[in-house]
Amino acid sequence: MNRNAAELLAPAAAVLLVALLVAALAGAWPPFVAVESGSMEPTVERGDLVVVTATERFPWDGLTGHAEPDAPTRLGGTGDVVVFDPPDGETRPILHRIAFRVSAGEDWTDRADPALLDGDCDAIEACPAPYDGYVTYGDANGEYDQSAGIAPIVREEWISAKALVAVPNLGWFRVGVDAAVARIGLLPTAVGVTGLAAAAGGVGAVVIGRAGRGRESARE
Template sequence: MIRRPSERFGPAVAVLVVALLLVTVVGTWPPLVAVQSGSMEPAVERGDLVVVTAVDRFPWDDPVGSDAANPPTRLDRPGDVVVFTSPADPRRPILHRVAFRVTAGEDWTDRADPALLDGADCAEIATCPAPYDGYVTYGDANGEYDQSAGIAPVVHERLVHAKALFSVPYLGYFQLAVDAAVARFGVVPAGVGILAAVSLVSGTGAFLVGRARDGRRTRTESDDGRRPPR
Protein backbone atom coordinates (compact mmCIF):
# COMPACT_ATOMS: atom_id res chain seq x y z
CA MET A 1 0.00 0.00 0.00
CA ILE A 2 1.35 3.41 -1.01
CA ARG A 3 0.89 6.10 1.62
CA ARG A 4 -0.11 9.55 0.52
CA PRO A 5 2.14 12.46 1.62
CA SER A 6 -0.66 13.77 3.81
CA GLU A 7 -0.72 10.49 5.73
CA ARG A 8 3.06 10.35 6.04
CA PHE A 9 3.72 13.93 7.11
CA GLY A 10 0.33 14.87 8.58
CA PRO A 11 1.35 14.52 12.25
CA ALA A 12 4.53 16.54 11.70
CA VAL A 13 2.54 19.31 10.00
CA ALA A 14 0.02 19.29 12.86
CA VAL A 15 2.82 19.73 15.40
CA LEU A 16 4.22 22.65 13.38
CA VAL A 17 0.81 24.34 13.17
CA VAL A 18 0.28 23.98 16.94
CA ALA A 19 3.75 25.46 17.58
CA LEU A 20 3.02 28.46 15.32
CA LEU A 21 -0.33 29.06 17.03
CA LEU A 22 1.35 28.89 20.44
CA VAL A 23 3.95 31.46 19.40
CA THR A 24 1.18 33.75 18.15
CA VAL A 25 -0.67 33.52 21.45
CA VAL A 26 2.25 33.92 23.86
CA GLY A 27 4.19 36.41 21.74
CA THR A 28 7.68 35.06 22.37
CA TRP A 29 10.16 32.55 20.98
CA PRO A 30 10.69 29.92 22.14
CA PRO A 31 7.24 29.56 23.72
CA LEU A 32 8.42 26.51 25.67
CA VAL A 33 11.44 26.25 27.95
CA ALA A 34 12.99 22.96 29.06
CA VAL A 35 14.22 23.00 32.66
CA GLN A 36 17.87 21.95 32.87
CA SER A 37 18.45 22.00 36.64
CA GLY A 38 16.72 21.46 39.95
CA SER A 39 16.97 25.07 41.18
CA MET A 40 13.19 25.52 41.10
CA GLU A 41 12.21 22.25 42.78
CA PRO A 42 9.81 20.97 43.92
CA ALA A 43 7.37 22.95 41.75
CA VAL A 44 9.52 22.54 38.63
CA GLU A 45 12.01 19.73 38.14
CA ARG A 46 14.67 18.92 35.57
CA GLY A 47 13.05 17.69 32.37
CA ASP A 48 9.82 19.64 32.85
CA LEU A 49 8.57 21.83 30.02
CA VAL A 50 7.51 25.36 30.98
CA VAL A 51 5.09 27.42 28.89
CA VAL A 52 6.12 31.09 28.85
CA THR A 53 4.72 34.36 27.55
CA ALA A 54 6.15 37.71 26.60
CA VAL A 55 6.39 40.11 29.53
CA ASP A 56 4.44 42.81 27.72
CA ARG A 57 1.75 40.43 26.41
CA PHE A 58 -1.79 41.31 27.51
CA PRO A 59 -2.89 40.93 30.29
CA TRP A 60 0.63 40.71 31.76
CA ASP A 61 2.66 43.64 33.03
CA ASP A 62 6.11 44.12 34.52
CA PRO A 63 7.28 41.20 36.69
CA VAL A 64 5.83 41.22 40.20
CA GLY A 65 8.00 40.07 43.10
CA SER A 66 7.05 37.67 45.85
CA ASP A 67 7.19 40.56 48.34
CA ALA A 68 4.25 42.37 46.72
CA ALA A 69 1.07 42.94 48.69
CA ASN A 70 -0.95 40.64 46.43
CA PRO A 71 1.52 38.81 44.19
CA PRO A 72 0.41 36.40 41.47
CA THR A 73 0.97 32.72 42.11
CA ARG A 74 3.34 31.18 39.59
CA LEU A 75 4.47 27.58 39.71
CA ASP A 76 2.92 26.98 43.14
CA ARG A 77 4.45 29.98 44.93
CA PRO A 78 3.89 33.76 45.09
CA GLY A 79 5.75 35.99 42.66
CA ASP A 80 6.39 35.90 38.92
CA VAL A 81 8.87 33.40 37.53
CA VAL A 82 10.87 34.88 34.66
CA VAL A 83 13.37 33.75 32.04
CA PHE A 84 16.39 36.02 31.92
CA THR A 85 19.95 36.09 30.64
CA SER A 86 22.83 36.38 33.06
CA PRO A 87 25.93 38.22 31.81
CA ALA A 88 27.92 35.59 33.71
CA ASP A 89 26.81 32.94 31.16
CA PRO A 90 24.75 34.41 28.28
CA ARG A 91 24.43 30.98 26.63
CA ARG A 92 22.23 29.59 29.40
CA PRO A 93 18.98 31.45 30.18
CA ILE A 94 17.86 31.21 33.80
CA LEU A 95 14.33 30.43 35.00
CA HIS A 96 14.00 31.89 38.51
CA ARG A 97 11.51 33.73 40.70
CA VAL A 98 11.43 37.50 41.18
CA ALA A 99 11.93 38.53 44.82
CA PHE A 100 11.47 42.29 44.40
CA ARG A 101 12.28 45.23 42.16
CA VAL A 102 15.16 47.58 43.05
CA THR A 103 16.17 51.06 41.91
CA ALA A 104 19.60 52.37 40.99
CA GLY A 105 21.71 53.14 44.05
CA GLU A 106 19.48 51.25 46.49
CA ASP A 107 20.89 49.16 49.33
CA TRP A 108 18.43 46.38 48.61
CA THR A 109 19.60 44.22 51.52
CA ASP A 110 17.42 46.42 53.74
CA ARG A 111 14.37 44.79 52.14
CA ALA A 112 15.84 41.34 51.69
CA ASP A 113 15.03 38.19 53.63
CA PRO A 114 18.09 37.60 55.86
CA ALA A 115 17.71 33.84 55.39
CA LEU A 116 18.33 34.31 51.65
CA LEU A 117 21.43 36.50 52.10
CA ASP A 118 23.51 33.78 53.77
CA GLY A 119 24.92 36.31 56.21
CA ALA A 120 26.15 38.73 53.53
CA ASP A 121 25.66 42.49 53.78
CA CYS A 122 25.61 45.08 51.02
CA ALA A 123 29.37 45.65 51.14
CA GLU A 124 29.99 41.97 50.41
CA ILE A 125 27.71 41.78 47.36
CA ALA A 126 29.10 42.89 43.98
CA THR A 127 25.83 44.42 42.78
CA CYS A 128 24.85 46.19 45.98
CA PRO A 129 23.98 49.03 46.00
CA ALA A 130 22.04 48.31 42.82
CA PRO A 131 23.95 49.72 39.83
CA TYR A 132 20.69 50.22 37.88
CA ASP A 133 16.96 49.54 38.06
CA GLY A 134 16.19 45.85 37.96
CA TYR A 135 15.17 42.75 39.87
CA VAL A 136 16.53 40.58 42.66
CA THR A 137 15.83 36.92 41.89
CA TYR A 138 16.23 33.44 43.36
CA GLY A 139 15.63 29.77 42.68
CA ASP A 140 13.05 28.20 44.98
CA ALA A 141 15.42 25.37 45.89
CA ASN A 142 18.61 27.42 46.18
CA GLY A 143 17.99 29.08 49.52
CA GLU A 144 19.86 32.23 48.50
CA TYR A 145 19.38 35.19 46.20
CA ASP A 146 21.09 34.89 42.82
CA GLN A 147 22.79 38.21 43.49
CA SER A 148 24.32 37.27 46.85
CA ALA A 149 25.28 33.81 45.55
CA GLY A 150 27.06 35.26 42.51
CA ILE A 151 24.77 33.48 40.03
CA ALA A 152 23.68 36.74 38.42
CA PRO A 153 23.91 40.49 39.02
CA VAL A 154 20.79 42.55 39.54
CA VAL A 155 18.68 41.53 36.55
CA HIS A 156 18.16 44.46 34.20
CA GLU A 157 14.67 44.61 32.69
CA ARG A 158 16.22 44.35 29.20
CA LEU A 159 17.51 40.90 30.12
CA VAL A 160 14.07 39.54 31.09
CA HIS A 161 12.74 37.62 28.09
CA ALA A 162 9.53 36.01 29.30
CA LYS A 163 7.25 35.07 32.18
CA ALA A 164 6.49 31.47 33.10
CA LEU A 165 2.85 30.42 33.16
CA PHE A 166 2.78 26.71 33.97
CA SER A 167 4.83 23.55 33.54
CA VAL A 168 4.28 20.10 32.07
CA PRO A 169 6.26 17.25 33.66
CA TYR A 170 8.84 15.29 31.64
CA LEU A 171 8.14 16.80 28.20
CA GLY A 172 11.25 18.96 28.44
CA TYR A 173 13.52 15.95 28.00
CA PHE A 174 12.85 16.02 24.26
CA GLN A 175 14.05 19.62 23.99
CA LEU A 176 17.09 18.84 26.14
CA ALA A 177 17.93 15.99 23.76
CA VAL A 178 17.58 18.33 20.78
CA ASP A 179 19.83 20.92 22.43
CA ALA A 180 22.43 18.23 23.11
CA ALA A 181 22.28 17.06 19.49
CA VAL A 182 22.73 20.61 18.19
CA ALA A 183 25.66 21.19 20.53
CA ARG A 184 27.37 17.97 19.41
CA PHE A 185 26.59 17.79 15.68
CA GLY A 186 25.64 21.34 14.68
CA VAL A 187 22.33 22.93 13.70
CA VAL A 188 22.00 21.53 10.16
CA PRO A 189 22.91 17.87 10.84
CA ALA A 190 20.80 17.85 14.01
CA GLY A 191 17.88 19.46 12.17
CA VAL A 192 18.07 16.90 9.36
CA GLY A 193 18.17 14.07 11.88
CA ILE A 194 15.21 15.44 13.83
CA LEU A 195 13.12 15.90 10.68
CA ALA A 196 13.99 12.39 9.57
CA ALA A 197 12.99 11.00 12.96
CA VAL A 198 9.71 12.93 12.97
CA SER A 199 8.95 11.74 9.43
CA LEU A 200 9.76 8.15 10.38
CA VAL A 201 7.55 8.25 13.45
CA SER A 202 4.76 10.00 11.54
CA GLY A 203 4.99 7.52 8.66
CA THR A 204 5.04 4.52 10.99
CA GLY A 205 2.05 5.86 12.90
CA ALA A 206 0.12 6.48 9.69
CA PHE A 207 1.00 2.99 8.44
CA LEU A 208 -0.19 1.32 11.65
CA VAL A 209 -3.40 3.35 11.66
CA GLY A 210 -3.98 2.41 8.01
CA ARG A 211 -3.40 -1.26 8.70
CA ALA A 212 -5.82 -1.18 11.63
CA ARG A 213 -8.43 0.57 9.47
CA ASP A 214 -8.00 -1.96 6.66
CA GLY A 215 -8.29 -4.81 9.17
CA ARG A 216 -11.57 -3.47 10.50
CA ARG A 217 -12.88 -2.99 6.95
CA THR A 218 -11.92 -6.54 6.00
CA ARG A 219 -13.61 -7.99 9.07
CA THR A 220 -16.74 -5.97 8.37
CA GLU A 221 -16.92 -7.16 4.77
CA SER A 222 -16.37 -10.76 5.91
CA ASP A 223 -19.14 -10.46 8.48
CA ASP A 224 -21.47 -9.05 5.83
CA GLY A 225 -20.70 -12.02 3.58
CA ARG A 226 -21.68 -14.52 6.26
CA ARG A 227 -25.02 -12.98 7.02
CA PRO A 228 -27.96 -15.22 6.01
CA PRO A 229 -30.35 -13.76 3.44
CA ARG A 230 -33.62 -12.35 4.75
Protein backbone atom coordinates in the same frame (compact mmCIF):
# COMPACT_ATOMS: atom_id res chain seq x y z
CA MET B 1 5.26 8.58 -4.11
CA ASN B 2 4.27 12.24 -3.76
CA ARG B 3 1.24 11.23 -1.72
CA ASN B 4 3.33 8.99 0.54
CA ALA B 5 5.90 11.75 1.07
CA ALA B 6 3.16 14.19 2.00
CA GLU B 7 1.68 11.71 4.48
CA LEU B 8 5.08 11.17 6.09
CA LEU B 9 5.82 14.87 6.38
CA ALA B 10 2.37 15.78 7.68
CA PRO B 11 3.20 15.08 11.38
CA ALA B 12 6.31 17.29 11.24
CA ALA B 13 4.30 20.06 9.60
CA ALA B 14 1.60 19.70 12.26
CA VAL B 15 4.17 20.01 15.07
CA LEU B 16 5.62 23.14 13.45
CA LEU B 17 2.15 24.63 12.99
CA VAL B 18 1.27 24.05 16.65
CA ALA B 19 4.56 25.63 17.76
CA LEU B 20 3.93 28.68 15.57
CA LEU B 21 0.37 29.00 16.89
CA VAL B 22 1.53 28.83 20.52
CA ALA B 23 4.26 31.39 19.78
CA ALA B 24 1.72 33.76 18.22
CA LEU B 25 -0.51 33.52 21.29
CA ALA B 26 2.34 33.77 23.78
CA GLY B 27 4.26 36.51 21.99
CA ALA B 28 7.58 34.80 22.69
CA TRP B 29 9.91 32.60 20.65
CA PRO B 30 10.56 29.88 21.46
CA PRO B 31 7.27 29.54 23.40
CA PHE B 32 8.70 26.65 25.46
CA VAL B 33 11.66 26.38 27.81
CA ALA B 34 13.22 23.07 28.83
CA VAL B 35 14.34 22.99 32.46
CA GLU B 36 17.91 21.74 32.87
CA SER B 37 18.43 22.13 36.62
CA GLY B 38 16.63 21.48 39.89
CA SER B 39 16.75 25.07 41.17
CA MET B 40 12.94 25.49 40.93
CA GLU B 41 11.96 22.19 42.55
CA PRO B 42 9.64 20.77 43.69
CA THR B 43 7.05 22.43 41.41
CA VAL B 44 9.34 22.56 38.38
CA GLU B 45 11.82 19.73 37.98
CA ARG B 46 14.64 18.95 35.59
CA GLY B 47 13.22 17.73 32.29
CA ASP B 48 9.96 19.66 32.57
CA LEU B 49 8.76 21.84 29.70
CA VAL B 50 7.65 25.35 30.69
CA VAL B 51 5.27 27.36 28.52
CA VAL B 52 6.32 31.03 28.50
CA THR B 53 4.87 34.31 27.31
CA ALA B 54 6.15 37.80 26.57
CA THR B 55 6.42 39.93 29.71
CA GLU B 56 3.93 42.52 28.47
CA ARG B 57 1.41 40.01 27.07
CA PHE B 58 -2.20 40.52 28.15
CA PRO B 59 -3.60 39.44 30.60
CA TRP B 60 -0.23 38.77 32.26
CA ASP B 61 1.17 42.25 31.62
CA GLY B 62 4.01 43.58 33.73
CA LEU B 63 6.35 41.90 36.19
CA THR B 64 5.42 41.26 39.83
CA GLY B 65 7.84 40.23 42.56
CA HIS B 66 7.27 37.70 45.31
CA ALA B 67 7.28 40.37 48.03
CA GLU B 68 4.70 42.65 46.40
CA PRO B 69 1.13 42.84 47.74
CA ASP B 70 -1.35 40.65 45.86
CA ALA B 71 1.45 38.95 43.92
CA PRO B 72 0.08 36.33 41.52
CA THR B 73 0.69 32.62 42.03
CA ARG B 74 3.09 31.23 39.46
CA LEU B 75 4.47 27.68 39.40
CA GLY B 76 3.73 26.89 43.02
CA GLY B 77 4.75 30.22 44.56
CA THR B 78 3.95 33.92 44.52
CA GLY B 79 5.54 36.32 42.07
CA ASP B 80 6.42 35.98 38.40
CA VAL B 81 8.91 33.35 37.26
CA VAL B 82 11.00 34.76 34.41
CA VAL B 83 13.58 33.68 31.87
CA PHE B 84 16.59 35.99 31.83
CA ASP B 85 19.91 35.86 30.05
CA PRO B 86 22.92 37.24 31.97
CA PRO B 87 25.21 39.31 29.73
CA ASP B 88 28.43 37.38 30.48
CA GLY B 89 27.99 35.23 27.38
CA GLU B 90 28.81 32.04 29.30
CA THR B 91 25.76 31.43 31.50
CA ARG B 92 22.74 29.78 29.87
CA PRO B 93 19.33 31.47 30.26
CA ILE B 94 18.02 31.16 33.83
CA LEU B 95 14.43 30.40 34.90
CA HIS B 96 13.98 31.89 38.39
CA ARG B 97 11.43 33.80 40.46
CA ILE B 98 11.45 37.58 40.93
CA ALA B 99 11.82 38.57 44.58
CA PHE B 100 11.47 42.34 44.28
CA ARG B 101 12.48 45.32 42.20
CA VAL B 102 15.41 47.51 43.28
CA SER B 103 16.60 51.00 42.37
CA ALA B 104 20.12 52.15 41.52
CA GLY B 105 22.16 52.81 44.66
CA GLU B 106 19.73 50.98 46.97
CA ASP B 107 20.86 48.82 49.88
CA TRP B 108 18.27 46.17 49.04
CA THR B 109 19.29 43.89 51.90
CA ASP B 110 17.22 46.10 54.21
CA ARG B 111 14.02 44.58 52.81
CA ALA B 112 15.33 41.14 51.88
CA ASP B 113 14.66 37.85 53.65
CA PRO B 114 17.70 37.35 55.96
CA ALA B 115 17.48 33.59 55.43
CA LEU B 116 18.32 34.13 51.74
CA LEU B 117 21.33 36.37 52.32
CA ASP B 118 24.99 35.54 52.89
CA GLY B 119 26.14 38.60 54.81
CA ASP B 120 25.19 42.26 54.73
CA CYS B 121 25.35 44.72 51.84
CA ASP B 122 29.11 45.23 52.22
CA ALA B 123 29.70 41.50 51.67
CA ILE B 124 27.57 41.22 48.50
CA GLU B 125 29.03 42.37 45.18
CA ALA B 126 25.59 43.26 43.78
CA CYS B 127 24.83 45.60 46.70
CA PRO B 128 24.18 48.49 46.62
CA ALA B 129 22.29 47.95 43.38
CA PRO B 130 24.43 49.40 40.55
CA TYR B 131 21.31 50.11 38.44
CA ASP B 132 17.56 49.56 38.41
CA GLY B 133 16.52 45.93 38.13
CA TYR B 134 15.35 42.83 39.98
CA VAL B 135 16.54 40.52 42.73
CA THR B 136 15.78 36.88 41.82
CA TYR B 137 16.05 33.39 43.28
CA GLY B 138 15.39 29.73 42.59
CA ASP B 139 12.71 28.20 44.81
CA ALA B 140 15.01 25.32 45.78
CA ASN B 141 18.07 27.49 46.38
CA GLY B 142 19.12 28.81 49.78
CA GLU B 143 20.08 32.31 48.63
CA TYR B 144 19.11 35.09 46.29
CA ASP B 145 20.95 34.79 42.98
CA GLN B 146 22.66 38.11 43.70
CA SER B 147 23.82 36.96 47.14
CA ALA B 148 25.13 33.63 45.85
CA GLY B 149 26.89 35.19 42.85
CA ILE B 150 24.71 33.33 40.33
CA ALA B 151 23.66 36.55 38.60
CA PRO B 152 24.01 40.31 39.01
CA ILE B 153 20.97 42.53 39.54
CA VAL B 154 18.75 41.54 36.61
CA ARG B 155 18.06 44.37 34.20
CA GLU B 156 14.57 44.37 32.72
CA GLU B 157 15.96 44.15 29.18
CA TRP B 158 17.66 40.84 30.06
CA ILE B 159 14.26 39.25 30.73
CA SER B 160 12.98 37.54 27.59
CA ALA B 161 9.80 35.87 28.88
CA LYS B 162 7.85 34.79 31.93
CA ALA B 163 6.49 31.38 32.79
CA LEU B 164 2.85 30.30 32.71
CA VAL B 165 2.73 26.56 33.31
CA ALA B 166 5.07 23.56 33.52
CA VAL B 167 4.44 20.21 31.83
CA PRO B 168 6.29 17.31 33.51
CA ASN B 169 8.99 15.48 31.53
CA LEU B 170 8.23 16.94 28.09
CA GLY B 171 11.38 19.05 28.26
CA TRP B 172 13.71 16.10 27.79
CA PHE B 173 13.13 16.27 24.02
CA ARG B 174 14.14 19.94 23.95
CA VAL B 175 17.20 19.21 26.10
CA GLY B 176 18.21 16.51 23.62
CA VAL B 177 17.71 18.81 20.65
CA ASP B 178 19.82 21.54 22.25
CA ALA B 179 22.58 19.03 22.95
CA ALA B 180 22.43 17.81 19.34
CA VAL B 181 22.60 21.37 17.97
CA ALA B 182 25.66 22.07 20.14
CA ARG B 183 27.32 18.84 18.99
CA ILE B 184 26.49 18.53 15.27
CA GLY B 185 24.92 21.85 14.26
CA LEU B 186 21.45 23.26 13.59
CA LEU B 187 20.84 21.95 10.06
CA PRO B 188 21.73 18.27 10.67
CA THR B 189 19.63 18.34 13.86
CA ALA B 190 16.66 19.84 12.04
CA VAL B 191 16.92 17.21 9.32
CA GLY B 192 17.12 14.45 11.92
CA VAL B 193 14.16 15.71 13.96
CA THR B 194 12.04 16.12 10.82
CA GLY B 195 12.98 12.60 9.73
CA LEU B 196 12.05 11.15 13.11
CA ALA B 197 8.71 12.99 13.12
CA ALA B 198 7.98 11.80 9.61
CA ALA B 199 8.91 8.22 10.47
CA ALA B 200 6.76 8.30 13.58
CA GLY B 201 3.87 9.65 11.53
CA GLY B 202 4.35 6.95 8.93
CA VAL B 203 4.36 4.19 11.52
CA GLY B 204 1.26 5.67 13.13
CA ALA B 205 -0.53 5.86 9.80
CA VAL B 206 0.30 2.22 9.05
CA VAL B 207 -0.92 1.07 12.48
CA ILE B 208 -4.14 3.08 12.18
CA GLY B 209 -4.69 1.83 8.63
CA ARG B 210 -4.26 -1.81 9.64
CA ALA B 211 -6.56 -1.33 12.59
CA GLY B 212 -9.20 0.17 10.31
CA ARG B 213 -8.91 -2.68 7.82
CA GLY B 214 -9.13 -5.16 10.69
CA ARG B 215 -12.40 -3.63 11.88
CA GLU B 216 -13.81 -3.69 8.35
CA SER B 217 -12.86 -7.36 7.96
CA ALA B 218 -14.51 -8.19 11.28
CA ARG B 219 -17.75 -6.52 10.16
CA GLU B 220 -17.73 -8.46 6.90
